[in-house]
Amino acid sequence: DQQVKQNSPSLSVQEGRISILNCDYTNSMFDYFLWYKKYPAEGPTFLISISSIKDKNEDGRFTVFLNKSAKHLSLHIVPSQPGDSAVYFCAARVLYGGSQGNLIFGKGTKLSVKP
Amino acid sequence: DTAVSQTPKYLVTQMGNDKSIKCEQNLGHDTMYWYKQDSKKFLKIMFSYNNKELIINETVPNRFSPKSPDKAHLNLHINSLELGDSAVYFCASSQGGTSGGTDTQYFGPGTRLTVL
Numbered sequence: 757d758q759q760v761k762q763n764s765p766s767l768s769v770q771e772g773r774i775s776i777l778n779c780d781y782t783n784s785m786f787d788y789f790l791w792y793k794k795y796p797a798e799g800p801t802f803l804i805s806i807s808s809i810k811d812k813n814e815d816g817r818f819t820v821f822l823n824k825s826a827k828h829l830s831l832h833i834v835p836s837q838p839g840d841s842a843v844y845f846c847a848a849r850v851l852y853g854g855s856q857g858n859l860i861f862g863k864g865t866k867l868s869v870k871p
Numbered sequence: 872d873t874a875v876s877q878t879p880k881y882l883v884t885q886m887g888n889d890k891s892i893k894c895e896q897n898l899g900h901d902t903m904y905w906y907k908q909d910s911k912k913f914l915k916i917m918f919s920y921n922n923k924e925l926i927i928n929e930t931v932p933n934r935f936s937p938k939s940p941d942k943a944h945l946n947l948h949i950n951s952l953e954l955g956d957s958a959v960y961f962c963a964s965s966q967g968g969t970s971g972g973t974d975t976q977y978f979g980p981g982t983r984l985t986v987l
Contacts, residue, residue: 790975799875799961799978800914845914858904858926859976861914 759783760848762862769869775833777865779846782827786848790859791820791831794843803844804831836869843867874898875979877962883985884952892947892982894962903945904963904976905937914961920945949984957986 761780769775777791787808792800806813806820806829813820819832833840846862875896884890896903902921908914918937919926925937934950949956962979 792978797980799963799980801978802975805975858916858919858928860916863912 758862759786759850759860760846760862762844762846762865764865765863766866766868769836769867771838771869771871772835775831775836775840775867775869777831777833777844777846777867779829779831779862780827781829781848783848783850783860784827786850786860788849789820789822789829790847790849791818792845792847792861793840794845794864800845833867836867838869838871841867841869875962875964875977877960877979877982879982880980881983881985883987885987886952886954888952889948889950890952890984891949892960892962892984894945894947894979895943896962896964896977896979897943898964898977900964900966900977901942902965902974903939904965905945905947906961906963906978908959908961908981910958917947917960918945952986954986957984959983 759782790805791803793803794800804815804818804820806822811822817833822829843864843866845864847859849859878893904919905917906914907917916928917931920937920939936948938946938948959981961981963976965974965976
C-alpha cells in the first residue's frame with residue numbers, strides 16, 4: 757500500500773516555464789513533508805520541506821504547497837532550468853515508536869527541462 | 872568533502888554469499904539509516920539507528936543486519952544473498968533527536984548490488 761503517491765512518472769517542461777510536480781498521500785498522521793531531488797548515480801538531496809501547520813513554503817525558485825484537506829502537495833519550480841532535470845521524490849514523515857520519524861517516499865517523477 | 876559516503880559503489884556477487892556495505896558520515900549526526908531502492912524505484916526505509924535504539928522495518932528479512940562500530944559508521948551486513956536482494960542501497964544520516972520536525976536526512980551516493 758502506497759502511502760505517498762506520485763502518479764506522474766515523468767514531466768517535460770520548456771526552459772523558463774513553470775514545472776509543477778504533484779504528490780498525494782493517504783496517511784493523515786503525516787506531519788512533515790519533504791521534496792528530494794536525485795541525479796543519476798547520486799543519492800537524493802534535500803530540496804525543500806513543509807510542516808503540516810503551513811500551506812506554503814518558498815525557497816528561491818522552489819515553492820511547496822500543501823492542501824491537507826485534499827491530502828495533496830505540489831512542488832512548483834519557476835522558472836525551470838535545464839539543471840533542474842532530475843528525479844523528484846516526495847516524502848512524508850510519520851512518527852514511529854517514539855524515535856525520530858522515518859520518511860515514506862513516493863516513487864518519484866522524472867523532470868526534463870528542455871532548452 | 873563527502874558528507875555521507877558508501878563503499879563499494881557497485882557490488883556483484885553470487886547467490887548465497889555474505890556481503891557488507893560500508894557507510895560513513897562526517898556530519899556529526901546522531902542518527903543513520905539504510906534504505907533500499909528496488910526495481911520499481913521505491914525508496915524504502917530498512918533501518919534507522921542512533922546510539923540509543925535500532926528501529927527495524929518489520930518487512931526486512933533477518934538476513935540483513937546493521938552494525939555500528941561508532942557514531943559515524945553504520946555498515947550493512949547481508950547474509951545468504953538472494954536474487955531479490957538486487958537493488959540500490961542508500962545510507963543516510965540526520966541530526967536526530969528533537970529538532971522540531973526539521974530533521975533533514977543526507978544521503979550517500981548509493982551502492983548498486985547485483986546478485987547473480
